[in-house]
């Protein structure tokens with residue numbers, strides 16, 4: 357089995373802008389390819405073919421040395437996102453081992469459509485099922501089995517994060533939170549224009565206030581946390597931040 361990883365970009369150190377590990381300094385490795393096609397994906401270049409030329413097939417050792425070359429000694433966490441990194445088996449498993457051998461922590465961003473055994477090895481697993489506005493359908497059987505398995509056997513922390521664009525998405529978020537009441541739950545407002553240039557912070561803060569008010573009024577969200585995409589408030593729609 358090939359251990360090569362399709363990498364579309366590596367960058368950092370930056371600050372983790374989303375979810376349970378928001379604020380943590382981290383490098384990013386973004387894998388190429390996704391089994392979803394979310395209508396509002398802010399990283400569509402990972403799957404729509406527009407940046408295919410930038411995709412490099414890398415051995416796990418090459419990813420590690422690339423990260424060390426870019427980040428030097430200025431990081432102790434690596435976040436693997438995509439695309440969907442859960443499309444890749446052996447290569448990511450080896451990369452996690454190499455990073456752990458050096459005392460580097462590993463965070464993962466995935467949507468919960470596919471399982472990998474290495475989910476159990478990571479330090480922070482974010483599972484982000486997609487609401488109706490994405491145009492994608494949730495595989496509840498898969499999501500159930502992922503959360504059951506990590507609930508019993510994960511070494512690290514795990515959480516759910518749902519992006520919300522409208523009232524229908526919000527109802528979906530309630531459904532997810534109620535289905536897994538013991539899993540730490542994060543709400544994140546959607547960015548409805550991922551190509552706009554310049555300062556989009558006022559628009560994003562408006563969406564955050566809307567989501568704050570929804571959660572504040574709703575007893576079903578007493579245990580939820582509502583967070584912005586912090587990096588998008590600072591660096592807007594810039595890639596590699």
Ligand SMILES: C[S@@+](CC[C@H](N)C(=O)[O-])C[C@H]1O[C@@H](n2cnc3c(N)ncnc32)[C@H](O)[C@@H]1O
Pocket residue numbers: 390396397398399437438439440441465466467483484517519544545546547548550585
């Ligand atoms: C680009 S995805 C890559 C990882 C994985 N495919 C997933 O969706 O979880 C990383 C995170 O960005 C979120 N995201 C993508 N587009 C967004 C947008 N327009 N507004 C807010 N969050 C977005 C996703 O929901 C996910 O939580």
Ligand SMILES: Nc1nc2[nH]cc(C(=O)O)c2c(=O)[nH]1
Pocket residue numbers: 370371372373374399437438465587597
């Ligand atoms: N700073 C920063 N934080 C992030 N958290 C999740 C991201 C992602 O695209 O997966 C992301 C990203 O692209 N940048």
Ligand code: SF4
Pocket residue numbers: 390391392393394397398399400402438439440467486
């Ligand atoms: S699952 Fe993630 S990477 Fe894939 S299309 Fe949706 S937001 Fe983009």
Ligand SMILES: [Mg+2]
Pocket residue numbers: 398399
């Ligand atoms: Mg992003």
